[in-house]
Amino acid sequence: MTFLDPNRTTLVLAPMEGVMDAPMRALIADLGGFHYGVSEFVRVGVAVVRAEQILREIPDLRGPVFGRVTLPLQLQILGDSPEFMAATAVEGCIAGARAVDINFGCPAPTILRRSGGAALLRTPCAITEIVRAVRDTLPAVIPVSAKMRLGWESPNEIDAVARAAEDGGANWITIHARTKMEGYRPGVHWDAVARVRSRSSIPVVANGDLFTCEDVIRCIAETGCSHFMIGRGILKDPFLAHDIRESLGLPSLRPDIPPRHSDRLRIAIERYAALTGERAANAGFIPSRVKQWVGMVRDLSEDVPRDVLSAVKHARTASELLGRLRGEVY
Ligand SMILES: Cc1cc2nc3c(=O)[nH]c(=O)nc-3n(C[C@H](O)[C@H](O)[C@H](O)COP(=O)(O)O)c2cc1C
Structure with a gap:
């Protein structure tokens, strides 16, 4: 399973806890365009998190559970104990992970109180210790990466x-x-x-506000990076990875990409409802997740077509959502 190849341009699907879960990843895998994705974080406290628990949190770690398309998925872990992080990484591999990422960027107050995530940005030596413990514990064939913000206060x-x-x-x-x-x-x-990229001997994946092909091209010009992680941009335009591929001259994996952005969101929502379908936890699951998704798109100040908004607002079940999107009257 290939994750990041230093010699190849790489598009990475970002972790987004509470949003980019197994059903949503199935949709993005199905629409295509990414090389791999990173799971939402598994929190490691004062004990090892066992493989069964990891699989409960990230059910698609071993392969797709909704739909059939596989997007290689890297397990992300978050915590401050080198010992428990390393042991949890081993459990992650038992659960099916073939690459592990360590979170040094989460700014959520509940995480910071227990000194995980971004809190560790203030103690770089702790970052070294955690990464080393995980790296030294796993076999070399399992890549270990770190995801971070620029710092606590200063980009320097x-x-x-x-x-x-x-x-x-x-x-x-x-x-x-x-x-x-x-x-x-x-x-x-x-x-x-x-x-960092110019001084570093390891690859650097650039992340933040990559919403359009132009953003990626600007990022290349200003950083020299050839690896990119995309989070909120894929919620706004679920086909964005294909446009980026095309603008960078990479082979497109799907020739049938809808051209207009307003249609793209509708098509992606329909696909999501169809893919998640009967496996959804309850009748209200799909409408509520789509409502959250569309809400985030609107927060990113993107126009959502009025009929899509109305369908999402009023639907109580997946079939009603699909019907309303097709213009049926309820
Ligand atoms: C709702 C939400 C949840 C997130 N959860 C995680 C997470 O679990 N792990 C992580 O490393 N980053 C997480 N992030 C940060 C994103 O991975 C990414 O770094 C950030 O959104 C910037 O990229 P973007 O501008 O492409 O969205 C989250 C971001 C959002 C908006």
């Missing part, structure tokens, strides 16, 4: 943070080009990512 912190992960033996790093304090405020610091 990334030099020490990135070096810490590299010193620990990370096979590559992914940088969300904002500090913890910046949250999701518009604007990313590609200059800081460029600095």
Whole structure:
């Protein structure tokens, strides 16, 4: 299973806890365009998380559970104990993971209180220890990477943070080009990512605000990176990875990409409902998840066609949602 090949342009589906779960990943895998995805984080506290628990949280770690298309999935873990993180990474491999990522970027207060995620940006030596413990415990065929923000407060912190992960033996790093304090405020610091990429001996995946092909082209010009992670952009336009492939001259895997963006969201929602279908936990699952998805798209100040909005707002079941999207009257 191939994850990041340093010599090939790579498109990575970002982890998005509470949003990019197994059903949503099945849709994105089905629509195609990405090389691999990263799971939402599995929280490692003061005990090892066992394989069964990991599989309950990330059921598609062994392969697709909705639909049939496989998107290689890297397991992400989050915590501050080198010992429990390493042991959990082993359990992750028993559960089916073929690559492990370590989260050093989550800014959620509940995580920070227990000093995981972005809290570790303030202690680069702890990052080295955690990455080294995981790297040394797993066989070399299992890549270990680290995902981080630029720092807690200043983008300049990334030099020490990135070096810490590299010193620990990370096979590559992914940088969300904002500090913890910046949250999701518009604007990313590609200059800081460029600095790390030019000094680093391991690949760097650029992440943050890649919403269009032009954003990716600007990112290449400003960072020199050839690996890109996309999160919220794929919610806005589920076919974006194909457009990026085309604009970078990569082979397109699907010739039947709908051209208009407003149609794309509708087509993707229909596909999601069909794929998740009978396996959904309950009748309200699909409408509620689609409502959340469309809500996020609107928060990103994207226009959603009025009829799609109305269908999503009023539907109570998947079949009603599909009917309303097709214009049937209820
Ligand atoms: C709802 C949500 C949940 C997220 N969950 C995770 C997570 O579990 N692990 C992680 O490393 N990053 C997580 N992130 C951060 C994204 O992976 C990504 O770094 C960030 O959204 C910036 O990329 P984008 O501008 O392409 O969305 C999350 C982001 C969002 C919006």
